[in-house]
Amino acid sequence: AQSVTQPDIHITVSEGASLELRCNYSYGATPYLFWYVQSPGQGLQLLLKYFSGDTLVQGIKGFEAEFKRSQSSFNLRKPSVHWSDAAEYFCAVSRDGYNKLIFGAGTRLAVHP
Amino acid sequence: GAVVSQHPSRVICKSGTSVKIECRSLDFQATTMFWYRQFPKKSLMLMATSNEGSKATYEQGVEKDKFLINHASLTLSTLTVTSAHPEDSSFYICSVLTGNTEAFFGQGTRLTVV
Numbered sequence: 001a002q003s004v005t006q007p008d009i010h011i012t013v014s015e016g017a018s019l020e021l022r023c024n025y026s027y028g029a030t031p032y033l034f035w036y037v038q039s040p041g042q043g044l045q046l047l048l049k050y051f052s053g054d055t056l057v058q059g060i061k062g063f064e065a066e067f068k069r070s071q072s073s074f075n076l077r078k079p080s081v082h083w084s085d086a087a088e089y090f091c092a093v094s095r096d097g098y099n100k101l102i103f104g105a106g107t108r109l110a111v112h113p
Numbered sequence: 114g115a116v117v118s119q120h121p122s123r124v125i126c127k128s129g130t131s132v133k134i135e136c137r138s139l140d141f142q143a144t145t146m147f148w149y150r151q152f153p154k155k156s157l158m159l160m161a162t163s164n165e166g167s168k169a170t171y172e173q174g175v176e177k178d179k180f181l182i183n184h185a186s187l188t189l190s191t192l193t194v195t196s197a198h199p200e201d202s203s204f205y206i207c208s209v210l211t212g213n214t215e216a217f218f219g220q221g222t223r224l225t226v227v
Contacts, residue, residue: 009154036218043117043218044206090157098216100147101208103157 006104021076023091034092119219136207142187145210
């Protein structure tokens with residue numbers, strides 16, 4: 001069965017510092033991979049996705065993620081965090097595009113000024 | 114992007130009563146909607162897939178008689194939690210699929226059963 005692990009429940013970084021949120025998945029074939037962000041009172045917003053091709057994916061708001069098949073990982077990165085990035089981040093996987101996403105437990109990001 | 118409106122955002126109900134949650138796609142027609150449930154500090158878990166004009170497909174372990182899903186039109190799907198109990202307290206989120214090009218999520222509904 002597919003599963004997604006986000007090892008870090010909470011992360012705190014200083015504004016301007018770099019960020020890496022970890023995501024590992026379990027799936028027999030090449031999955032479709034996603035990162036979503038959820039701000040309080042908001043729906044989940046897609047940051048980026050990997051379906052095929054270049055394993056380094058660029059997303060919105062300056063985020064990027066790299067698919068590493070050998071490590072079954074899809075870590076999210078940002079070189080310089082802004083206070084407005086404070087939110088909850090979810091990694092997700094599916095076997096068929098946007099159909100039936102399997103989510104990780106989420107990582108809550110706090111940003112210190 | 115597409116706008117998905119979920120209502121209500123918060124609801125408190127008494128044990129034994131039923132609660133209806135609405136999910137509307139405001140600017141496009143959605144043939145497929147998904148309902149997710151999120152427990153505290155847990156993943157969002159897919160409950161069911163709702164297709165317009167047909168019965169919902171429930172994931173394993175989800176009680177279809179307890180969580181009634183109706184997708185009567187291309188812009189509205191409803192989730193009714195019947196005979197709610199405190200263990201049904203959770204965060205429920207809907208998602209709308211646009212031709213498998215992207216999925217858009219509602220703001221979620223916080224249900225508290227007392």
